[in-house]
Amino acid sequence: MSIEASRRDAFALAATFLAALPAALPAAAQQTAAPAPSGGELIVRKQIFEAGEIRTRSGGVVPNVRVGYQTAGTLNQAGDNAVLINHFFSANSHAFGRYAPGGAAGYWDNIVGPGKAIDTDRYFVVSSDTFVNLNLNDASTTSTGPATLDPSTGRPFGMTYPVVAMRDFVEVQKKLLDSLGVRRLAMVAGPSMGALQSIEWACAYPEMIDRVLSVVGTSEFDAFLMGWMELWEVPIRMDPNWRNGDYYGQGREAPIRGLAEALKIVTLQARDFGSMSQFGRRPVEGQDPAKRIGDSFAAEKFLDDAATARARTADANAFLYLTRANQLFLHEYPSSEAALSRSRAKWFVAAAPGDRIFPIEYNRVFAETLRKVGRPVRTADLRGGLGHLEGVASMNKIEAEVQAFLAE
Numbered sequence: 061m062s063i064e065a066s067r068r069d070a071f072a073l074a075a076t077f078l079a080a081l082p083a084a085l086p087a088a089a090q091q092t093a094a095p096a097p098s099g100g101e102l103i104v105r106k107q108i109f110e111a112g113e114i115r116t117r118s119g120g121v122v123p124n125v126r127v128g129y130q131t132a133g134t135l136n137q138a139g140d141n142a143v144l145i146n147h148f149f150s151a152n153s154h155a156f157g158r159y160a161p162g163g164a165a166g167y168w169d170n171i172v173g174p175g176k177a178i179d180t181d182r183y184f185v186v187s188s189d190t191f192v193n194l195n196l197n198d199a200s201t202t203s204t205g206p207a208t209l210d211p212s213t214g215r216p217f218g219m220t221y222p223v224v225a226m227r228d229f230v231e232v233q234k235k236l237l238d239s240l241g242v243r244r245l246a247m248v249a250g251p252s253m254g255a256l257q258s259i260e261w262a263c264a265y266p267e268m269i270d271r272v273l274s275v276v277g278t279s280e281f282d283a284f285l286m287g288w289m290e291l292w293e294v295p296i297r298m299d300p301n302w303r304n305g306d307y308y309g310q311g312r313e314a315p316i317r318g319l320a321e322a323l324k325i326v327t328l329q330a331r332d333f334g335s336m337s338q339f340g341r342r343p344v345e346g347q348d349p350a351k352r353i354g355d356s357f358a359a360e361k362f363l364d365d366a367a368t369a370r371a372r373t374a375d376a377n378a379f380l381y382l383t384r385a386n387q388l389f390l391h392e393y394p395s396s397e398a399a400l401s402r403s404r405a406k407w408f409v410a411a412a413p414g415d416r417i418f419p420i421e422y423n424r425v426f427a428e429t430l431r432k433v434g435r436p437v438r439t440a441d442l443r444g445g446l447g448h449l450e451g452v453a454s455m456n457k458i459e460a461e462v463q464a465f466l467a468e
Contacts, residue, residue, distance in 0.1 A: 102173040102180065104130045104157035104166075108202050109236045114191070117231075117392070120222020123211055127232055128202030129153050129188035131240070132173070133180035139243035143178055144233065145187040146250030146257035148451070149326070149382060150194050150370070152201040155187040156180075159200075168251075170456045177462040183246060190257075191232040192224045192381045198373040206377035207308060219305035224381055225388035226260045234265070247466060249273035251451035252417065253382075256281075256389045263390065263399040271465060272403070275410045276442070276451030278418040279396045279426040281389045285418075288329070289383040295321035296376045305377050316368075319376040323367035332414030334445020336362075396426075401433040408465045410458055412442040412450040438465060 111125040130153050135142060145155045145168060156172035158165055171177040172185055189195075193203035206221040237245075248258040248269055255277025262269045278285070296302055299318025307314050328336075339359040347355035356364075393399035407430050411423035420441070430437040440458045442450035455462075 101161055102132055102157035102169070103161065104132055104154075104159065106130055106153070106159065106200065106202070109188070109239065111191075111232050111235050114228070114232060116222045116228050117225045117388075118223040122204060122222060125191060125204045125232060126202055127189045127191055127193075127204070127236065128200075129186060129236060130155075130157070131184065131186050132157055133182070133184040135184040135241055139241050140246065141183050142237070142240075142242040142245050143183045143185045144237070144245050144248045144258075144261070145172070145178075145185065146229075146233075146248070146254035146261075147187065147190065148250070148252035148254050149386075150323075150374070151254075152189045152193060152195055152198070152203075153187040154200065156185065167452045168455060171459050171462060177459040178247075178249075178466070183466075184242070186237065186240065186242070188233055188236055190229050190382075192221075192229075192378055192385065194374045194378050194382055196375040196378050205375065206305065206381060207375050216308040218308060218377060221377075221381065223388075224385050225391060226256055226385050227264060227388075227392065229257050229385065230260050230264050233261075243268075245269050247271040247273055249275070250277075251275040252277060252448065253386060255418075255451075256386065259400075260390060262403045262405050263393065266402045266404045269403070269405045271406045271408070271468075273408045273410070273462065273465065274423075274426070275455070276412050276415055276418055276448050277409075277426075278422040279390075279400060279429060280422060281387060286387050288417075289387055292322050292325055293380055293383055295319070295325070296379060299376075302376060305380075307376075315376045316371050319374060319379060320364070320367040320371040322376075322379060323370050323374070324363045327363055327367055327370075329416045330448040332412075332416065332445050332447030334414070335447060335449060337445070397429050397433060400429055400435065403430075403433075403435055405435065406465070406468060407435055407437040408440070408462070409437060410440045410442055410451070412444075412447060412454075414445065414447040414450070417448040 106128050109127050109129055114122045114125045154166045155168045156166040174181050189201050189203045192205040193201050195201040196205050196207045206217045210217045248261045250258045255274040258272050262272045296318040299315035301313045302315040342358050343349050344356045344358055344361045349355045390399045409423055409427045411420045413420050427437050427439050440461055442454045444450050444454055446453050
C-alpha cells in the first residue's frame with residue numbers, strides 16, 4: 061500500500077485518537093483458536109483468556125478477569141520467538157490480520173504478517189485487549205472493567221472498581237503469555253499508550269525482553285501530560301448523566317454526550333494541522349456560521365460525528381480508568397531514568413514531529429535517557445501531516461528499519 065493510500069485509510073478510519081476499531085465480531089468468532097493465512101490475507105481469530113482473580117497494584121481485587129487476544133505464527137520449542145504488540149488508548153487487540161477475508165485490517169497490518177517487518181512466518185505475534193478497555197460496549201472486545209458485574213453485589217462495579225495502573229495491564233498479559241508457553245519476547249512494541257505499556261514491560265521484566273519498539277510514546281508522564289488527562293476527563297464528569305459513575309442502572313442514560321465531547325478533544329489533539337486541511341474553513345453544506353450562531357463548519361461536524369459514533373461503543377467510566385492508568389505509567393519507580401536503567405533490551409524510539417499528544421521533544425529526552433543508562437537505541441521520525449496518527453498510518457515508512465532492528 062502506498063503512503064498516500066495509507067494516509068487516506070487512516071483518516072477515513074480514525075474515529076478517535078489513532079484509528080477506528082474493526083467491525084463488531086459475532087460472539088462465536090471470539091472463541092475460536094489459532095489464526096491461519098488465507099488467500100494471501102492473514103486471517104486471525106479473536107480468543108478469550110480467563111485470567112482468574114487479579115490483585116491490582118493498588119491493592120484491589122478483581123475476580124474473574126477476562127481479556128480478548130489474537131495470535132499469528134507459531135511459537136518455537138524454546139518459547140523465545142514471540143512478539144507482543146500493545147494497543148493505543150482507544151483500540152483493542154486487532155493490531156494485525158483480518159477476522160474474515162476482505163474484512164477490515166488491523167491497525168498495524170502494514171508491518172505485521174507473512175514476509176512483513178514483523179514476519180509471522182518467523183515470529184509468534186500476540187496482541188491482547190487491555191485489562192479495563194475503553195470499548196466495553198463493543199462485541200469485538202473482551203475486557204473486565206467498571207461496567208462488569210461485581211459478583212459480591214450483582215451490580216456493575218462502577219467507580220468501586222479498583223484503580224488500575226499500566227503495570228496491571230502488564231501483569232494480566234504476563235499471565236496470558238505464560239499460558240501460551242512464551243518464555244521470552246524477541247520484541248515488545250506498540251504505538252502511543254501501547255508504547256507506554258511496552259516500556260513498562262521492559263522495566264518490569266527486563267530479563268524477558270530483547271527489544272522494545274516505542275512508537276509515538278514517551279518515557280516521562282509529567283505534570284503537563286497529567287493536566288491533559290484532566291482536560292480529557294472534564295466533559296464526562298460534567299455530564300449530568302454520569303452521576304459519579306453510577307449510570308448503569310435500569311432506566312438511566314449513559315453519559316454519551318460527555319464521552320463524545322471527551323473523545324472530540326482526544327481526536328483533535330491526535331492530529332496535526334495537515335490532517336484537518338481537507339475541511340478548510342468551509343461550512344457544513346446548507347449552513348452559514350457567519351449568519352447563524354447555531355450553524356457549524358465542516359471541521360466541527362467531522363469531529364462531532366466521529367466522536368459521537370465512537371462514544372456509542374465505548375464506556376465513560378472505562379475512559380476515566382484508562383486516563384488514570386496512563387497517569388500511573390512507571391509510577392512505582394523514583395524516576396524514568398531509574399526505571400529505564402533496569403532494562404537489558406535494545407531500543408527503537410520512533411516519534412512524529414507533529415505529535416500533539418506526546419510531543420517529539422519528549423522522545424528526544426527519552427532516547428537521550430536510554431543512552432545515559434547505557435542502552436543501545438536507534439531513532440526514527442515519522443514525518444507527515446497526521447501528527448500522532450503517524451504512529452499507525454506511516455509505519456510502512458520505517459518498515460525496513462524495524463526489520464533491521466529485529467535482525468540485530
